[in-house]
Amino acid sequence: MSPDAVTEFIRVLREEADGADFRTLSGPAIPATTPGVLARWRTRLATAAAAGVTAVAAFGGLAYAADDAAPGALLYGIDRAFEGIGIGNGGEHERLEEAVALAKHGDPALGLEHAAGVTGDPAAQAALIEAAERIMVREQNQVGEQTQTRVQVAELLQYMAQNAGAVDGPTVADLARSIGGEPSGPPDGTPAGPPDGVPAGPPDSTPGGPGDTAPGASGDTPAGSNGGQGAGGDPPQGSGANPHGGPR
Amino acid sequence: MTAMAGRIEVDFPTALANAKRGDEAAWRDLFQIISGRVVGFLVVRGMRDPEDVAGEVFADVVRSIKRFHGDRRDFLAWTLTIAHRRMVDAVRSSVRRPEDPTPADQLDGRDPVDVEDAALGLVGAERARLLLERLTPEQADVLALRIYGELTLPEIARRLDKPLTAVTSLQHRGLEALRRHLEAEGPLSSE
Numbered sequence: 001m002s003p004d005a006v007t008e009f010i011r012v013l014r015e016e017a018d019g020a021d022f023r024t025l026s027g028p029a030i031p032a033t034t035p036g037v038l039a040r041w042r043t044r045l046a047t048a049a050a051a052g053v054t055a056v057a058a059f060g061g062l063a064y065a066a067d068d069a070a071p072g073a074l075l076y077g078i079d080r081a082f083e084g085i086g087i088g089n090g091g092e093h094e095r096l097e098e099a100v101a102l103a104k105h106g107d108p109a110l111g112l113e114h115a116a117g118v119t120g121d122p123a124a125q126a127a128l129i130e131a132a133e134r135i136m137v138r139e140q141n142q143v144g145e146q147t148q149t150r151v152q153v154a155e156l157l158q159y160m161a162q163n164a165g166a167v168d169g170p171t172v173a174d175l176a177r178s179i180g181g182e183p184s185g186p187p188d189g190t191p192a193g194p195p196d197g198v199p200a201g202p203p204d205s206t207p208g209g210p211g212d213t214a215p216g217a218s219g220d221t222p223a224g225s226n227g228g229q230g231a232g233g234d235p236p237q238g239s240g241a242n243p244h245g246g247p248r
Numbered sequence: 249m250t251a252m253a254g255r256i257e258v259d260f261p262t263a264l265a266n267a268k269r270g271d272e273a274a275w276r277d278l279f280q281i282i283s284g285r286v287v288g289f290l291v292v293r294g295m296r297d298p299e300d301v302a303g304e305v306f307a308d309v310v311r312s313i314k315r316f317h318g319d320r321r322d323f324l325a326w327t328l329t330i331a332h333r334r335m336v337d338a339v340r341s342s343v344r345r346p347e348d349p350t351p352a353d354q355l356d357g358r359d360p361v362d363v364e365d366a367a368l369g370l371v372g373a374e375r376a377r378l379l380l381e382r383l384t385p386e387q388a389d390v391l392a393l394r395i396y397g398e399l400t401l402p403e404i405a406r407r408l409d410k411p412l413t414a415v416t417s418l419q420h421r422g423l424e425a426l427r428r429h430l431e432a433e434g435p436l437s438s439e
Binding site: 021025 | 275276279280283284285286287288292299302303306307310368369370371372373376395396400401402411412413414416417420423426427430431
């Protein structure tokens with residue numbers, strides 16, 4: 001497998017940024033930092049380190065994630081959503097299989113996000129992503145009915161997989177909107193009927209991602225992705241935008 | 249684990265709690281998390297004075313930290329939201345002050361200058377800036393906020409005050425364009 005160019009791009013940029021050290025720019029803000037020559041040297045050292053990382057990522061980027069075997073595992077360590085937006089190496093079918101696998105492995109929200117990219121229909125994408133957000137919120141709040149949610153996700157992904165290449169955006173949007181919201185009957189006109197025996201995610205299968213023990217996993221937890229609660233206070237000098245507004 | 253080799257290991261909840269009490273070491277930890285991301289974001293978005301703007305962002309963070317609640321990702325997203333606002337402010341004020349030698353279009357039109365100076369050593373970010381210049385500014389905003397701030401699409405939609413569908417579409421098109429350029433030009437660090 002070769003890393004997708006965009007994924008690699010993002011990885012390099014993040015590694016570079018994380019390897020750099022610009023804390024001295026906070027000089028007046030922080031009670032005390034190490035100013036002057038020493039700090040500048042530190043910045044330069046960090047820069048050199050970042051350049052090393054860049055080179056490594058470019059020429060041996062796979063080493064970074066090569067030992068992550070599970071489909072979608074790469075997502076956990078890099079960015080849950082970015083990779084899932086349809087710019088992958090694999091074709092649409094492969095991506096949807098990955099999405100199904102993610103859902104089965106106990107992360108239906110990520111599965112939905114992962115699936116969002118295969119449709120070029122913005123409304124369908126948005127509905128998928130919103131469904132994923134709802135699931136995250138529910139799981140965060142320990143709201144029940146997770147089993148039903150997972151069945152719904154599995155059905156949706158199954159539909160998409162069966163219709164790979166000709167996924168109908170409005171249908172996907174409809175299905176996605178029924179997920180994780182108010183309990184309601186199954187959507188009408190469920191297309192290409194997902195059979196009863198859909199592979200609903202076995203609840204006991206542990207998430208396959210490397211995020212379990214990894215540092216920085218906080219960014220990967222469902223809790224982190226709902227801006228409404230997580231973003232805490234309004235950023236300073238809030239200029240209008242309502243940070244807790246609804247998702248649309 | 250190798251996949252996490254680049255992550256900065258900071259006990260975030262502890263650092264946050266201590267920083268709120270004014271603990272200096274804790275602040276260094278917090279800034280270790282965000283400082284490169286903020287500067288990288290500003291470089292990628294073509295700010296002429298990334299250091300100055302970053303300083304303002306950091307000051308905002310310090311001033312407002314007591315109102316922040318969340319985890320590391322939230323902190324990153326929150327900070328980059330501030331950075332975005334500061335960037336917009338900086339561009340507006342430079343437009344208002346014509347005596348400023350900076351042209352008004354610097355968001356995406358900075359002259360090519362010495363990379364080391366311009367990007368503060370962030371070579372990848374400098375290259376990324378040149379690539380994102382070929383996208384629309386809105387696409388570039390969405391991608392930069394996602395890359396450096398790890399904002400979710402709904403968060404970006406709120407920040408940019410746009411419908412989620414619009415932001416989704418911006419991202420989709422931006423990524424497609426980015427991939428085309430990347431495939432045409434080779435990997436990020438090939439220069």
